[in-house]
Amino acid sequence: MELFDLLRKRRSIRRFQKKPVPRELVERLLEAAFLSPSSFNRRPWHFIVVDDREKLKALSKAKLGASGLATAPLAIVVTADESRSDVWVEDASIAAEHIQLAAFDLGLSSFWVQIRNRIHDEGKPAEDYVRGLLGIPSNYRVLCIIGVGYPAEKKPPHGDEVFEWEKVSHNSFGQPWKKPGDSSVQ
Numbered sequence: 001m002e003l004f005d006l007l008r009k010r011r012s013i014r015r016f017q018k019k020p021v022p023r024e025l026v027e028r029l030l031e032a033a034f035l036s037p038s039s040f041n042r043r044p045w046h047f048i049v050v051d052d053r054e055k056l057k058a059l060s061k062a063k064l065g066a067s068g069l070a071t072a073p074l075a076i077v078v079t080a081d082e083s084r085s086d087v088w089v090e091d092a093s094i095a096a097e098h099i100q101l102a103a104f105d106l107g108l109s110s111f112w113v114q115i116r117n118r119i120h121d122e123g124k125p126a127e128d129y130v131r132g133l134l135g136i137p138s139n140y141r142v143l144c145i146i147g148v149g150y151p152a153e154k155k156p157p158h159g160d161e162v163f164e165w166e167k168v169s170h171n172s173f174g175q176p177w178k179k180p181g182d183s184s185v186q
């Protein structure tokens with residue numbers, strides 16, 4: 001798919017068909033993640049592919065806003081070794097977004113479940129819950145979980161309302177970026 005078409009049409013999907021994601025597509029998603037840029041090319045990430053139904057159900061209870069994982073046939077847990085990079089959050093975030101874009105390109109849908117800085121319950125970090133569930137070593141931080149599958153809901157592509165030109169400055173903060181023919185901007 002043409003890149004800008006894909007960027008417009010990709011939406012977060014949180015309800016999925018039962019149909020499993022074929023193994024070759026799972027590997028394409030991982031290839032997309034491995035193609036990410038990273039600071040100093042340190043590549044601190046480690047991805048955990050989860051397709052075990054009981055584990056997916058347990059992951060859906062990681063925090064509020066994770067329940068869509070209960071119907072997802074696949075989740076990719078994005079972790080990174082924080083001892084390898086002080087900017088592991090950025091590196092892992094780019095990899096996660098590569099997975100989301102690749103999923104859409106492959107006819108799949110996805111959504112991001114934030115784990116870092118989120119609470120499971122009674123003050124327990126969602127990271128600790130996921131770490132315990134999947135046996136993740138303590139030097140690996142858990143950024144997010146990408147739920148993936150064939151969509152069971154439809155969403156329209158993004159419209160032009162996402163283009164918030166007022167959030168763009170030219171040369172200094174607050175100096176408007178002028179669009180040709182825009183009479184509302186002095």
Ligand SMILES: Cc1cc2nc3c(=O)[nH]c(=O)nc-3n(C[C@H](O)[C@H](O)[C@H](O)COP(=O)(O)O)c2cc1C
Binds near residue numbers: 010012013068111113
């Ligand atoms: C850093 C980040 C954290 C997010 N956390 C969650 C989450 O925990 N649960 C969820 O259902 N969606 C989550 N999302 C998805 C956003 O809600 C979604 O991208 C946003 O509403 C825009 O909708 P769209 O993806 O359809 O364009 C997250 C997205 C990002 C980038």
